[in-house]
Amino acid sequence: MNGNPTGGVVIAGERSGVGKTTVTLALLSALAQRSQRVQSFKVGPDYIDPMFHRRVTGRPCYNLDPVLTSAAYVRQCFEERCRDADFAVVEGVMGLFDGATGSSDTASTAHIAKLLNLPVVLVVDCSRLSRSVLAIVHGYRSLDPDLTLAGVVLNRVGSDRHLELLQDALGTLDLPILGVLRRQSDITIPDRHLGLVPTAELPQLQDCLDRLADLGQTCFDWARLLPHLTPSRPPSPAEASPEASPEASPEASAQNKPSHHLPTASPSPWGLFSPNQQGACDRIRRTRPRLAVAQDAAFSFYYADGLDYLAELGAELVPWSPLADATLPEAVDGLYLGGGFPEMFGAALADNQPLRQQLRQRITAGLPTYAECGGLMYLAETLVDLQGQAWPMVGVLPTTVTMESRLTLGYRQATATVASVALQAHQQVWGHEFHHSQVTVPPTPPLFQLRRFDAKNPHATEGWGSRHVHASYVHLHWQGCQVQAVQFLSACADYRATASLSAFPRA
Structure with a gap:
């Protein structure tokens, strides 16, 4: 991976619809109870997910999009917005390697993770999986050697026995399970033709976010996750200079x-x-x-x-x-x-x-x-x-x-x-x-x-x-x-x- 480490994680999905927004909001909600300085980002041109981030953290969420801006600006935006942050979380878009074309990872979540030198937490929908989870996670981990997979979050786990099967399957990978979310029927955010319904139209949203915060406090392995979330150091002025980037x-x-x-x-x-x-x-x-x-x-x-x-x-x-x-x-x-x-x-x-x-x-x-x-x-x-x-x-x-x-x-x-x-x-x-x-x-x-x-x-x-x-x-x-x-x-x-x-x- 390239670039200067600033700390933070990228929450990625193995495909769309696996629950990465739910996982991200649970993580942000739990972190917001620990600090008022939680900085979030969203990969791509999305408008609605950042509204939910802002509602949780009380800070603007910034889009990281190298097509609409540039690779140099993506780095600058992340570094500047994290200068006063205790925690940094980037929510990905679609599947980890899904980008602007079908032939490369350009503008994908993986692209952003590599630009920012950030580890990836992979969210896996386990609702119809047991041992096959091993093949999925192994494939995502090995496809791009320049990408660092910090661990996985198992979403929509059905029972204790289901969890045991998933843990046994993943045991051979030496990759930590950073979170486990059971199937949730009481935490839902409605959607419509362009994605989630915006925050301004959801009068009961705070109740949902409170439940996500409670979920976040208990579903993640905080001892393993927190070291990834904390910015390690602010970049020096020379490192932050746009002139230092050949892409500018x-x-x-x-x-x-x-x-x-x-x-x-x-x-x-x-x-x-x-x-x-x-x-x-x-x-x-x-x-x-x-x-x-x-x-x-x-x-x-x-x-x-x-x-x-x-x-x-x-x-x-x-x-x-x-x-x-x-x-x-x-x-x-x-x-x-x-x-x-x-x-x-x-x-x-x-x-x-x-x-x-x-x-x-x-x-x-x-x-x-x-x-x-x-x-x-x-x-x-x-x-x-x-x-x-x-x-x-x-x-x-x-x-x-x-x-x-x-x-x-x-x-x-x-x-x-x-x-x-x-x-x-x-x-x-x-x-x-x-x-x-x-x-x-x-x-x-x-x-x-x-x-x-x-x-x-x-x-x-x-x-x-x-x-x-x-x-x-x-x-x-x-x-x-x-x-x-x-x-x-x-x-x-x-x-x-x-x-x-x-x-x-x-x-």
């Missing part, structure tokens, strides 16, 4: 060159900017544009360090709720509509007619607006929900959005065919799609040409772009799209400077 390539990121490999965004907040962009950064910090960020049960999909980066650039982030607020916050210079579940709240969003009317007027008049996935759905004329009920939305985009059974999922290299408030034409960015909805009238011209991670040719077009609007199904991570973040906030700063002349002033 500001020039490649700044030019947005196409690649069939991982993107190479710099982890430095200022290193990849041209003099003009540096000037824009200075102006953003001087003007401090106010950015209204939609944050409620309908719109909750944001990367924690993405929001941090917008604030670091100089934006004042102003949370507001399209569900509950009749108007936008006062004196805002831009609008950020993230993803979420607007299809679950069609009636409430439609009923807030004063806000929809105000948004349509303000956006049409030039308010800089960045909308991703659920945000795009909200800006459409109509939203047809899972029950086939049609609801009027903001009406800025000339299309209807309908929910479908087909899931659109995967990393995308997106090439801008027209300019938007965040991108220049021909710029390329890496993003991620994850949605069941489709538009009935496609954009003309489209904002993006899309290419799958492991494909050579474009396969689709989508999105709306204009001088003051960016609306797309593609989720971006601002830490991997720093130039685009500056462009968007620069438009917000321009709006702030000219809003007094607008028919719709800020105040």
Whole structure:
């Protein structure tokens, strides 16, 4: 394994659905009873699991995704966020070796474990296994010699006799069993079409987390597990320097060159900017544009360090709720509509007619607006929900959005065919799609040409772009799209400077 040891473990599954989120939450809940400084991370572009982590630890959970950001940034993010932590836990994604393609472990849980030099705790679903568990664990342990398997957690164990059979089978491996979870019928977290139901919609969640904490205190072998969880030492400034990493390539990121490999965004907040962009950064910090960020049960999909980066650039982030607020916050210079579940709240969003009317007027008049996935759905004329009920939305985009059974999922290299408030034409960015909805009238011209991670040719077009609007199904991570973040906030700063002349002033 490579890199500098900082301490912590990666919780991995032998496949999806084995219970790694339950194991992770039990571990985090038990650790949170010992310390208020438990730092968690999530591999990949997931939004919902980090909500549960944050609810347990009281600290933001950070995504580790080398496709949406870079390998260098993954290391930097982990090291910086662990500086004041007593414990560090990384929850994996899918199976241990499942990545962005079927031909390598790129962007997989194994990839992240090797980047961070962290041991892996493998969660095995034992509900239909006895001696065969030996073959599974042996295979996962031996497939990649650069990966360190610290031990296993046996989940969904049915009885004492079942446990004995599993222990006997694994006894020949000299690999510790770090935890045993029996089949649980009273600890369930509901899910739906995009994964777990978010925390804001679960009024009984705290009772579930309390039971997970009790479970965590008794189901793990703490004497063996704790030494892995504790960061061993903070990295020195030289070790933490992004310039020390050969994967950091500001020039490649700044030019947005196409690649069939991982993107190479710099982890430095200022290193990849041209003099003009540096000037824009200075102006953003001087003007401090106010950015209204939609944050409620309908719109909750944001990367924690993405929001941090917008604030670091100089934006004042102003949370507001399209569900509950009749108007936008006062004196805002831009609008950020993230993803979420607007299809679950069609009636409430439609009923807030004063806000929809105000948004349509303000956006049409030039308010800089960045909308991703659920945000795009909200800006459409109509939203047809899972029950086939049609609801009027903001009406800025000339299309209807309908929910479908087909899931659109995967990393995308997106090439801008027209300019938007965040991108220049021909710029390329890496993003991620994850949605069941489709538009009935496609954009003309489209904002993006899309290419799958492991494909050579474009396969689709989508999105709306204009001088003051960016609306797309593609989720971006601002830490991997720093130039685009500056462009968007620069438009917000321009709006702030000219809003007094607008028919719709800020105040």
